[in-house]
Amino acid sequence: MDDLEHLLARNRLWAAAMKESRPDFFATLARQQAPKYLWIGCADSRVPANEIVGLLPGELFVHRNVANLVLPADLNCLSVLQYAIDVLHVEHVIVCGHYGCGGVQAALDNRSHGLIDNWIRPIKDVRALHDAELGALAAEQERFDRLCELNVAAQVASVAHTTIVQDAWKRGQVLTVRGWIYSIADGLLRDLGVGIDGLDQVSRAHRLVDGR
Numbered sequence: 001m002d003d004l005e006h007l008l009a010r011n012r013l014w015a016a017a018m019k020e021s022r023p024d025f026f027a028t029l030a031r032q033q034a035p036k037y038l039w040i041g042c043a044d045s046r047v048p049a050n051e052i053v054g055l056l057p058g059e060l061f062v063h064r065n066v067a068n069l070v071l072p073a074d075l076n077c078l079s080v081l082q083y084a085i086d087v088l089h090v091e092h093v094i095v096c097g098h099y100g101c102g103g104v105q106a107a108l109d110n111r112s113h114g115l116i117d118n119w120i121r122p123i124k125d126v127r128a129l130h131d132a133e134l135g136a137l138a139a140e141q142e143r144f145d146r147l148c149e150l151n152v153a154a155q156v157a158s159v160a161h162t163t164i165v166q167d168a169w170k171r172g173q174v175l176t177v178r179g180w181i182y183s184i185a186d187g188l189l190r191d192l193g194v195g196i197d198g199l200d201q202v203s204r205a206h207r208l209v210d211g212r
Contacts, residue, residue, distance in 0.1 A: 025056075035061045038084040040077070040155070041096045042068045042103070046184050049096070053189070061088060066119060067103025067151065068095055070158040082164045091174055093159055096189070097152040098182040104148045123147070126154045152179040153194040160196040161206040169199045170210075 018025050035058065039049045043064045050060050063080040070077055084090045097104075106113045107123035127134065130150050137143045156179040159165055168175050179194040199207060 029058045033058055033061075033088065035059050035084075035088060036091045037061065038063070038081065038088075038090045038093045039096060040064075040068055040070060040081075040093065040159070042066065042098055042101055044098060044101065047096070047098050047182055052182060052187065061090060066116065067101055067107075067123060068097050068155055069103075069119070069122060069151075070095065070155045070162075071122060072158070072162070078162065078164065081159070081162065085164055085168050085173070085175065089173070091176065093165070093175065093177045094180055095152055095155045095159060095178070096180045096182055097148050097155075098184060099145050099148050100184055101148050101151075104151055105144060108144060108147055122154070123151050126150050149181055149192055152181055152192055155179070156194050156196060157203075157206075160202050163208060166199055166202070166208050 015026075037055075037059070038061045039053075041047055041049050041062070041064045043066050049062045049064070050057065053060065061080070061084045063077055065074075065077065070081075072078075081093070084093070103116070103120050104123055106116065107120045107127055113120075127147055127150075130147075134143045134146060137146060156177050159177045165175065165177065175197075177196045179192040180189050181192055182189050196202065
């Protein structure tokens with residue numbers, strides 16, 4: 001365990017610096033959690049959610065997995081989504097992908113990668129759906145970047161298709177779902193313009209109505 005002592009030391013320095021700059025920070029943080037945002041992002045270590053948007057602990061509720069997927073059978077992700085919306089009452093769900101995503105690359109290269117091939121299969125479905133668009137791009141890097149963007153758009157739709165989000169809209173809760181992408185090369189975020197703000201923007205096939 002001694003090889004991890006430097007991390008504990010860094011933690012002590014960080015905590016001391018926070019106390020010095022904001023004496024009441026930890027006391028306030030311990031009393032409540034009231035973030036306005038849920039971040040669904042990639043597990044990639046180069047994309048630290050709080051840091052790249054300049055938010056402190058307690059200001060951003062975060063769920064991360066390989067390739068920022070929102071799958072209807074993923075109870076982990078759905079539980080985070082439900083808690084964020086129904087209990088914390090977040091106002092914004094941000095699905096954030098990034099260029100250079102290893103999960104997207106694995107879905108693009110057709111090689112076997114083991115267990116994770118099962119996880120990234122929905123990205124392959126996105127690839128197949130947009131095969132003509134991707135095939136029209138001359139450069140491999142262009143296809144890679146575009147599939148990263150298309151995957152974000154698909155996950156934004158997947159968030160909006162959940163009963164959790166649609167029930168929130170039905171009861172009049174203010175909630176937006178946004179799709180962003182992050183460039184590791186320059187540290188900048190870009191809005192992909194695939195946001196959904198209400199039930200009327202959900203496709204007819206995925207729009208849920210009360211069974212009465």
